[in-house]
Amino acid sequence: MSEYEENRRPARQDQRYDQRYDQRRPSRPPQPVNETVTGDDGEYSVPTEFSPDSVSRPRRIGSNIRIDDIDYKNVAMLTRFIDGRGRILSRRKTRVSAKVQRRIVTAIKRARHLALLPYTADQSRIVRKRR
Amino acid sequence: MSEVTSSAVDLHEYEVVYVAQSGLDEEGLNALNGRFVQTVTTYGGQITATEPWGRRNLAYPIQKHFNGHYMLQRYQMPGAGANEVERFLRLNEDVIRYLVIRTDE
Numbered sequence: 001m002s003e004y005e006e007n008r009r010p011a012r013q014d015q016r017y018d019q020r021y022d023q024r025r026p027s028r029p030p031q032p033v034n035e036t037v038t039g040d041d042g043e044y045s046v047p048t049e050f051s052p053d054s055v056s057r058p059r060r061i062g063s064n065i066r067i068d069d070i071d072y073k074n075v076a077m078l079t080r081f082i083d084g085r086g087r088i089l090s091r092r093k094t095r096v097s098a099k100v101q102r103r104i105v106t107a108i109k110r111a112r113h114l115a116l117l118p119y120t121a122d123q124s125r126i127v128r129k130r131r
Numbered sequence: 132m133s134e135v136t137s138s139a140v141d142l143h144e145y146e147v148v149y150v151a152q153s154g155l156d157e158e159g160l161n162a163l164n165g166r167f168v169q170t171v172t173t174y175g176g177q178i179t180a181t182e183p184w185g186r187r188n189l190a191y192p193i194q195k196h197f198n199g200h201y202m203l204q205r206y207q208m209p210g211a212g213a214n215e216v217e218r219f220l221r222l223n224e225d226v227i228r229y230l231v232i233r234t235d236e
Contacts, residue, residue, distance in 0.1 A: 044203075049188055115191055115199070116190060117190050120191075126191065127191060
């Protein structure tokens, strides 16, 4: 092994390490935000309207959930925890802790009661047909 | 009977969202909200925030309504009056859906 190679090796390894590190830590995907409205007494946010097309395919979706964000009014966030038929995803799919999953389930059920989210796919089909 | 030790009654914080039926006009909405605020204040409550979300599409039809006027109110009130507020929302025919939750727990 030449002197040249010996000197090169650590540098190359570092570079490769950086690449792998970047792959493991992808940048945080953009978060859907509720619409902000200025009312008589300050600003507040209005939940985004549910649309069946915004339900995406789940893949370790719960990894960047903050516990304070879990709220029945946060429709954009809750939409990530239901599948195309409006069913609540299991912990096996969401990969969140039991504590977080419990709060998400409560929030989804409250949002359903207020018709912010659908109970079944059938319901969103009826509504979509009407529009 | 337990003795009342101080004038300060235990106040709880509540958050309520109600959905008014889509047929109501501006005037009817104001009247409805006025009666709601009156109910809260009658039973010793105080409104802390009012957030009208406006007219929104429902995720599923309720009583054949496809959209409704959403209104969020936060208020503080002694626990004794909380049932009366729910009673008002339950019996009012313009309110097609409501949700009352304690936010200080």
